[in-house]
Amino acid sequence: MGQDTRTALLEAARAMFAENGYDRATVRAIATRAGVDPAMVNHWFGGKEGLFARAVLHVPFDHREIVDRVTADGPDHLGENIVRTFVTVWDGAGGDVFAALVRGVSTHEQALTVLRDTLVDTMLAEIVRTAGTDAPDLRAALCATQIVGLGMMRYVVGLEPVASADIDTLVATVAPTLQHYLTGDLSPGGSDAGP
Amino acid sequence: MGQDTRTALLEAARAMFAENGYDRATVRAIATRAGVDPAMVNHWFGGKEGLFARAVLHVPFDHREIVDRVTADGPDHLGENIVRTFVTVWDGAGGDVFAALVRGVSTHEQALTVLRDTLVDTMLAEIVRTAGTDAPDLRAALCATQIVGLGMMRYVVGLEPVASADIDTLVATVAPTLQHYLTGDLSPGGSDAGP
Numbered sequence: 001m002g003q004d005t006r007t008a009l010l011e012a013a014r015a016m017f018a019e020n021g022y023d024r025a026t027v028r029a030i031a032t033r034a035g036v037d038p039a040m041v042n043h044w045f046g047g048k049e050g051l052f053a054r055a056v057l058h059v060p061f062d063h064r065e066i067v068d069r070v071t072a073d074g075p076d077h078l079g080e081n082i083v084r085t086f087v088t089v090w091d092g093a094g095g096d097v098f099a100a101l102v103r104g105v106s107t108h109e110q111a112l113t114v115l116r117d118t119l120v121d122t123m124l125a126e127i128v129r130t131a132g133t134d135a136p137d138l139r140a141a142l143c144a145t146q147i148v149g150l151g152m153m154r155y156v157v158g159l160e161p162v163a164s165a166d167i168d169t170l171v172a173t174v175a176p177t178l179q180h181y182l183t184g185d186l187s188p189g190g191s192d193a194g195p
Numbered sequence: 196m197g198q199d200t201r202t203a204l205l206e207a208a209r210a211m212f213a214e215n216g217y218d219r220a221t222v223r224a225i226a227t228r229a230g231v232d233p234a235m236v237n238h239w240f241g242g243k244e245g246l247f248a249r250a251v252l253h254v255p256f257d258h259r260e261i262v263d264r265v266t267a268d269g270p271d272h273l274g275e276n277i278v279r280t281f282v283t284v285w286d287g288a289g290g291d292v293f294a295a296l297v298r299g300v301s302t303h304e305q306a307l308t309v310l311r312d313t314l315v316d317t318m319l320a321e322i323v324r325t326a327g328t329d330a331p332d333l334r335a336a337l338c339a340t341q342i343v344g345l346g347m348m349r350y351v352v353g354l355e356p357v358a359s360a361d362i363d364t365l366v367a368t369v370a371p372t373l374q375h376y377l378t379g380d381l382s383p384g385g386s387d388a389g390p
Binding site for chain 2: 020021022023024102103104105106107112115116120137138141142144145146147148149150152153156157159160161162165168169171172173174176177180181186187188
């Protein structure tokens with residue numbers, strides 16, 4: 001029972017921080033959405049700040065599993081698997097975490113650090129390593145521009161038709177970009193420089 | 196003299212809203228940075244909210260000129276010209292506006308609307324039109340994912356080596372993506388689907 005309440009509060013918090021940002025999401029509204037007494041927020045998380053930390057900044061997630069899914073089919077399928085894996089995770093609860101992080105950067109400097117550390121330093125660096133190509137830092141950063149931009153448009157800005165496109169459409173359009181960033185020739189006029 | 200003070204205040208405001216977000220940027224600090232009396236903020240802009248509106252939300256800019264520069268060399272050079280033009284504008288004062296908008300989304304819902312209206316509805320829609328290809332909305336949205344993601348990493352997150360890469364490096368790496376989104380075959384397995 002306690003665990004259910006806690007989970008409901010975390011989910012409601014993620015959704016409201018994602019929709020409204022930190023300042024405008026109130027403890028009362030979050031508790032109402034979760035169907036619990038606002039006093040439980042203090043009881044479980046020590047207040048709004050603690051709730052944000054636990055629901056958005058310190059979400060435990062299995063980055064190992066994500067990297068394994070992305071790299072499972074070898075270097076030639078990294079682009080496709082990145083799109084499939086990230087969009088699947090984000091279309092679940094992860095999208096709220098991502099949007100809450102982006103909307104939280106003005107109140108929580110740490111939100112940017114989490115975004116960078118989790119996405120780039122932890123996951124993309126490892127994915128690039130499996131590609132075995134030159135300029136790994138540049139390749140990881142380029143992938144970050146495309147993935148974060150996709151997340152921004154789909155989950156924060158809600159730009160159509162990207163916001164409600166199905167995964168296959170996103171794979172068909174965005175995966176070649178990521179594949180190029182990971183394994184393509186990045187030099188000017190490189191043999192496969194044009195997508 | 197009055198105009199210089201006003202310009203200095205707007206520039207200082209953009210820089211501090213970009214670095215700190217709306218809430219943490221104080222009128223006093225902005226005025227100090229501009230070397231003017233904080234009272235001038237009220238005099239010129241009616242307070243912090245008015246300053247944010249004028250410095251970030253309602254920046255008059257010549258979108259016609261940007262679209263003209265991007266489209267000047269025909270459909271085959273749109274990708275390169277987008278990167279050159281946007282990065283040049285953003286590396287100037289525009290980068291602060293962009294970062295302040297992104298950092299302002301949690302306090303000013305309008306910041307997202309400005310980002311979307313200015314970038315996508317006004318400029319990208321027109322650029323896509325000159326490409327004369329199918330699926331203009333999808334192509335504009337895909338370009339937005341890559342451009343906004345590049346801006347996020349370069350001006351907000353400060354992710355290296357993208358943050359300090361020179362324009363030629365960004366053109367060599369990112370322009371082929373934009374060119375593909377604008378004029379490439381976007382169908383699955385399209386003849387030029389791989390960058």
